[in-house]
Amino acid sequence: MRLDIRHLELVLAIAEAGSLRRAAARLHLSQPAVSAQLKRIEQHVGGELFVRLPDGVVPTLAGTLFVRDGTRIRTDLEELTRTVRRALHADAATPVRVGGVPAQQFSLLIRALGVLLPERGTTSRTVRRTDTVTGLLASGELDVAVLRRFPGTSVTLPPGIAHRVLLTEPIFVGVSLDHRLSGARRIALNDLADDVWVMPHPDDSGMNGYVADTCRRTGFEQRVGHITDEAHVAFALTAAGDAVCVLYPLGSARESLATLTLAGDPLVRDLVLAWRTDSPVAPAVDALCAHISEGYLALVEADDVYAQWWQQGGAELAVP
Template sequence: MREAGVVDIAHLRDFIAVVDAGSLSRAAGGLHVSQPALSQRMAQLETQLGVQLLVRGPRGVLPTPAGTTLYRDAQQLVRQFDRLSRDVAEGGNRLRGPVAVGLPTTVAAPLAPALFSWTKARHPGIHLQLFESMSGYIHELLLAGRLDLAAVFREDDAPRAAEVPLYSEELYLVGQPDPRPDSAEEVPLPWLRAVPLVTPGARSNLRTLVDRAFAAHGLVPTIVADVESLGTMIRIAARGEACTILPLSVVREHGNPHELGVRRIVGPVLRRHVAIRTATEVYEPREAVAAVRDGIVEVTRRLAGEGRWPGIS
């Protein structure tokens, strides 16, 4: 591979648009240029870098492995360039600009409103972009360079690059299994082997944790449906047709824990750890991102200390 030439930021924008659209014609329409002109720009970009970036076929275009790498890094580069341009144009020392934060649904419910209020009061020049979804999709957005920060789930609290520990929490059985356990407050994990469960799909950290906990006892959980919606899981559990496994904090947001049949899982206790992760491991994020990261830690501690985020430590 020959030495790469200087790449125009405009060509990177065009490349991102093509990958997002999956089609040269659709991307050309969105960019308001002709398809031949856009195709020529992509060919120039491949020539400059000395690698093939796109595979063209009858159903559109897909990135090659090199193209996927460029797409991920170009997302961050273009966003940083845009922020730099705005900061220079606006001047001043106040922190400003967009900060994209990804929060799994179980984290977003208690944290997002308080984080919005904190940011508005402390750094009104920062424009929060909050993305709420299941943990697997949030992780994909982070890897693709679409987020500056993301809350990630871990099975242990070992220190990791680019991460700041946030909190840990236990998981609970939600629903009324039949037959019901003898204890009104606790249920042993092995007892759940025949209980029908609804959980997120295989990409979810919660599903991985549940599968591994059962496997450690030589068991396989009875998963009757993959449900990628927190509210739907709780509604199914409330109907009594299946149970689910969730942290206590989000259950309280959706109803009375006693009526929902919330029980602490023991033997072993299911615990997961949450950290806030930045998009890069190799350098400290820009000041606005670091400020929001510190704000997330501060808000979480305050909510826990005031008893407004039950079940976390």
């Protein structure tokens, strides 16, 4: 005898039903047939899987392990079926579904998909919360996404999702044009020890805690005076001289701010590409990453502050 899916389903049905009689009804079999099949399975594995009681059955220790691993195997088989069916019946014109944080890599990814998979097209949504993005990838609502990861935090990806670090990006700071340090171009983080900061709402990325911990390690407690998720509000508060804000190195609408780089690059983030391994994106990942890198380098060269940082050794930090 050899265990197969039918034996697995029978044992799980008995465990879920709690009795041979109810399991037989669920499986559309007679109770003697279920009892005989269970006995053959137990003989094969070498011991009882259930203790027979007057009003039903309960799993033995071995039975509990069988049910635990059997449930996982059944789930894996169901996912295998769904994966194959998606591959067999997918419409070649179905757009590639893109999601993730609104970083430069997000728009570069969409542009790269337009070059490499032009027949499909794309749909997209920006999502800030990491758990939401990974949930959408797991459910198949997204095919590929750009995630952020800060030092000391981790991104847990579900089965069937692969990932690759695209870039380690420095975090700069913005100050008003009248700020005492506005002409410095490059400063130490602790030069801002007496300033008030504007920060986004804390979320599951861990960014706020990471920035606060880094300030603390530098020798001061970060004072957050303003919280907003709207970049234009953060920039306006900073331009008015009321705060210091964090700046990612590429972006628009910063004319009213002075962008300062930080000595030693104490603040960074990883930009991560994550994709479903059963999606149309999977075979094209190497080419996608190459397109994204090429487009990103062009943006670096067009930004004076970032280009200078890049040329002064920043590339060694940034490129994986």
